[in-house]
Amino acid sequence: MKDKFGFVNFTISSGIKNWIKLFYLLTIKLTKNKKYYKPPKSPHLLRFVSSLCLILVFGLQQTPAVAQVTQAKVVEILGGNHVYIQNQPVQINAIATLGQTITTKQARVNLQFNNDAGVRLGQNSAITVGSRCARVRNGKALVYGIQGCVNSIVATTRGTVYLMELNEMGQGQIKVISGAIELRKRYSFLSSESVGVNRGEKIDIHSDGDLAESRCFSREEIEQIIQGELFEGFQTEISGL
Incomplete structure (x- = not known):
């Protein structure tokens, strides 16, 4: 199933999911505003940066959870x-x-x-x-x-x-x-x-x-x-x- 942003509901934490949504929305908003965004000369660079961000996000998600001690x-x-x-x-x-x-x-x-x-x-x-x-x-x-x-x-x-x-x-x-x-x-x-x-x-x-x-x-x-x-x-x- 997909939510209103078009994201598939993966079994990931809400915090990580919110970061992905924020990254997605900012990317769409900036690329539509030509005042702040200039397309890169190489489309491969944009794909590389996007992939790197997703790797970092999912890498943090895979870190083992530790029960909070108070x-x-x-x-x-x-x-x-x-x-x-x-x-x-x-x-x-x-x-x-x-x-x-x-x-x-x-x-x-x-x-x-x-x-x-x-x-x-x-x-x-x-x-x-x-x-x-x-x-x-x-x-x-x-x-x-x-x-x-x-x-x-x-x-x-x-x-x-x-x-x-x-x-x-x-x-x-x-x-x-x-x-x-x-x-x-x-x-x-x-x-x-x-x-x-x-x-x-x-x-x-x-x-x-x-x-x-x-x-x-x-x-x-x-x-x-x-x-x-x-x-x-x-x-x-x-x-x-």
Whole structure:
């Protein structure tokens, strides 16, 4: 079926569709007004520009949608009450909103996001609630169901449970416990380059955001994780494990 503009009703978002309509209407209006429009010497140039615009529009449409995150709720605290939101001590059921940072000292915490994803923080760790990712500021975070950020790197998940670490020198590491992730640099919208990391693999992230080669981690390492501070004592189950 076609709408009043003559467009076939493709299954695309209304925002992208409106951009296409706007581009179409402006093109028609300008080409009819000889005061502002002079036909190009080569018709191939006009076709090329039009095709390029459509490619950019549909390329943006094909970008995977990410559930919007607006807040994180403290659902478990272990090892004391040294959990803070914006440097203010908090208890269970406290909520961190967009842009706020949750910090631990001699405590561990389990956070539940509004999109049913979650993060567990180890001792002396910090994470900021972002609209598109949970950004690790320092320490250790077990992440599931949400994108995570370390330095300038974004981890896009696919049914994944993974461990993110960032030390005081700004060097990070990601270990994939379940599923797989794709790593790319933040704000690199015009680049499709990404690095895949699968279950049982780890990858180092340098302070400047450069990635090392991924490699397998040992059975001893996975046992240390499962028996370590990000699992021991927590009652909330993690989907995917």
